[in-house]
Amino acid sequence: MSRRSVNPSRRVADGGLPSVGGLLHPKSRSPPVLTIALVVLGVILLVAYFNSGSGVTVTSREAVSRSEGTCTSEVMRALPYLKKAYGNAMQKVLHVGPDSCTVVSNLLKEGKVEAWGVEPYDLEDTDSSCKSLVRKGFVRMSDIKFPLPYRPDSFSLVVVSDALDYLTPRYLNKTLPDLAKVSTDGLVIFAGNPGQQKPKVSELPKFGRPAKLRSSSWWTRYFVQTGLTENEGPLKKFEEATSKDEYKPDCQIFHLSS
Template identity: 70%
Template sequence: MSRRPGNPSRRLVDGGGLPFVGTIHSKTRSSPFLTIGLVLGAMLLVGFCYHQSGGSRNDLEAVSRVEGSTSCTVEVQRAIPILKKAYGDSMHKVLHVGPDTCSVVSKLLKEEDTEAWGVEPYDLDDADASCKSLVRKGIVRAADIKFPLPYRAKSFSLVIVSDALDYLSPRYLNRTLPELARVSIDGVVIFAGYPGRQKAKDSELPKFGRPAKLRSSSWWIRYFVQTSLDENEAVVKKFDQAATKRSYRPACQVFHLKSYS
């Protein structure tokens, strides 16, 4: 879902050179120490811009905010330690549903005592070698989530979905959400985008078939009530406590639903 942004440091160069050049020339004779300081400052500024442009995967979420978009799939990866605190043993057998699920599954499999599977709602034609390996092993599979999931009831302790429900109309949500609850034992975690944040660039819309329909928290809560899906208040409290302790602030809306009894 997420794409590596262009390098913000280009704005320093395209504007006609580094912003301190004129100052450097005018002060060279009178203050060589000032010249050296300004040059070092300019180099640090360029380095900072490069780092923010994607030098580290941990900065991806921050960069996406600047561009006006947020990948909830990336957010799932950031939230794994918080989810483990909130769900405990329920993180033993996890299904992730959403685009770029291979990255989430790969990270979950690195966690101790955690089994993970994934469902990619779109094609996997451009998947990398690591993802194709997960597909060959049957750990990750492509499936249209508008139809019944290819799993038996209560196959997973926890189901996590991101960057997928935002693209479904209520008609298909009525089918997909009950399916997610059906295959889970201890709950469903939904990572949904906030209204006003663009989820896909125009060039990506053909892949998704429709633009994201970002809903408010009140919309989702009304929808859960109408479809008899209850929020897990006990888990919500644990999640919030763990998030506060770790100074974690989700860039997406996070909902915790109970499975069907």
């Protein structure tokens, strides 16, 4: 009889575990059991929701590294085809974007190409090779929202990756013409696809804002409004070269006349 008089609130206070009296009286036990079940289910759903975006848990450094390399890595894959498309225009190249040291180093190894780079973000944890390129002036840090530290027609070709996606139209209106101004033979832009994973909130201190991944039609309209036209000759050669190897880039690639 004493078990029938157990205070339900005490059972909860003792850790939420059902007492013997609760087992004998299902009606008195059902509310807390149902509550516990709903709470557990809610926790499971929340965990599944927050992990569904990436499928894995990563640190902020890993997330930043992965987002930075998206289109710059594409530049490395596309270099052989760019050389076939632009020929002599690949003699003096400026790369603008993160990890410029890698692109510049790769181009300089061939000996026939003069290459420089602009790193729009702070250089962190760079290796000795990159530090050497910075010390010698081949790669420099520069905020691309402001005029580049180069004279007009300083380069034959300008290649941009993982940089314009972080600019609003207000700054694009200044940066894009400035990039075209320092090139004589063309401007190649590698832009992210709208379907790509966007940077995490933890990346904002580095980039200033999340990437705005725009569609091909948006970029095409914007180029027309800015007065930039498609560089038809190199574009055709680039498409012919890539079609032979069935190369399909993960990023959008635009060939513009300077």
